[in-house]
Amino acid sequence: MLETGRQVLAHVDMDAFYAAVERLDRPQLAGVPIIVGGGKRGVVSAASYEARRFGVRSAMPMYEARSRCPQGVFLPPRMERYHQVSRKVMKVLAGFSPLLEPVSVDEAYLDLSGTERLWGPPRQAGLAIKQAVLTATGLTCSVGIAPVRFLAKIASDRDKPDGLTVVDDLEVFLATVSLKEVPGVGARARQRLGQMGLTRLVEIRELGGERLERLMGVFGLRLWELAWGRDESGVNPQREVKSISNELTLEADTGNREVLAAYLSGLSQKVARRLRRKGLCGRTVTLKLKHRDHRLVTRSTTLAQATDAAGDIFTAARGLLDAYGAPGPFRLIGVGLSHLSAPGQGQAELFGAEKTGRDKALGRAEDAIVARFGEKAITRATQIPASEAPLDQEASKGHNKVKPK
Ligand SMILES: [Mg+2]
Structure with a gap:
C-alpha cells in the first residue's frame, strides 16, 4: 500500500520558555509576572504571560520593563538550565518522529507525515505531543500543524499559550494570515505593501510574482509563493553526529x-x-x-x-x-x-538504506517506533x-x- 498523502508538519514552540522554566524552579512565583533578562544587552529575553499583560515584551530594554511592571520579578537568564530542559523537550519530540529540526532552544519543527498509524490524525498527534512535553517537563507548549512549514509556524502562534492549531483547509487558513505574521516580512516591506492597501498575505496574489520581485527582490518571489501556500522548505533533520x-x-x-x-x-x-x-x-x-x-x-x-x-x-x-x-x-x-x-550488517539491514520495495510511510513509522522505543538501531x-x-x-x-x- 503506497500512501502519498500530503505533508504533515508541526511547529512546536514552548510558551514563554525562560520565564516558564524559572517558574518551574520557583513554584512560589505562581501568578507573579516574571521577566528574564539583563546581561550585556540589557534587554528582556522572556516575559511571562502575566508580565505581558503589563506590556512587557521580548527585546524591550530592561529599564522600560521595570517601569511598566514594577511589581514583576526580574531574573538573570540561566542558559545552562534552559538548555537542560530543552534537551528533555527535544528528546520527547524525537519520540514522535525522527525528522526533527530544532531551530532554537525552545522551538522545533517535526515532520509527522506517515505517522498517522502511530499517533492518529494531526489534531490527536498535536495533543499527544503537548501532553508528552507537559509530562516530561511540567511545561506547556503551543503546536501548529500544517501541510507547509511556514503555516505550521504561524499556526503555533495563533493560540498561545498552551495552544493547538491545525490547518485543515489550506486556502481557508491562508485567507486569515496577515502579512505581519509571515516570517521575513519586515516593517518596511509591510509599510510599502500597506501603502498599496495590502495587509493580508493572500491579497498580494494580485500583484503578481514579477511585480513583487521588482518591489522586494528575491524575497518578493518567495512571498508570492507563500501567498499561494507554496513552501518547499519542509523539515531538515539534524546533522549527523561525528x-x-x-x-x-x-x-x-x-x-x-x-x-x-x-x-x-x-x-x-x-x-x-x-x-x-x-x-x-x-x-x-x-x-x-x-x-x-x-x-x-x-x-x-x-x-x-x-x-x-x-x-x-x-x-x-x-x-x-x-x-x-x-x-x-x-x-x-x-x-x-x-x-x-x-554497526554490523545485521542491524544495518533491518533499518538501513535497503528499504527497497517498502512503502516510505511505513519506513518512517518504523523510524518513529525505533526513535520512541528502540534502544537498538536508528x-x-x-x-x-x-x-x-x-x-x-x-x-x-x-x-x-x-x-x-
Ligand atoms: Mg517560545
Missing part, C-alpha cells in the same frame, strides 16, 4: 589515577549507552583532561575494530590516562568516540545543532579536536 562524548567537571580537582579511572568508567558507560541508542559504533577513543589552570589536553587512540561496548571504551581511555605523564590535578575529565559507523544519527548544543556535561560535536597520538 563524535559522541561525555565529560564531567570534578567536584574537587584531583590527580589520583584510581579516582580518575572510576570517573572514566562511568563516562565510558554513558558514551556506550548513547552510541547504542543511536545505533552507532566508533573506532577512535579520545581522552580529555583539563588541568587546574584550564589547560586542555586530549589524547586519542584508534581501535582495531569499532565498538559500542563500555568495556572497550574504558580500557582504551584508561590506557591513555596511564600514558599521560602529567600528575595533574585535573578539574575535568571526558571521554569521546569518533570515526562513527553503523540509521540517522542526530543531534541538536552546535549553536543549541547543551552547555553542560553532555556534548555531541560535529568535529572533534583530536590530537594524533
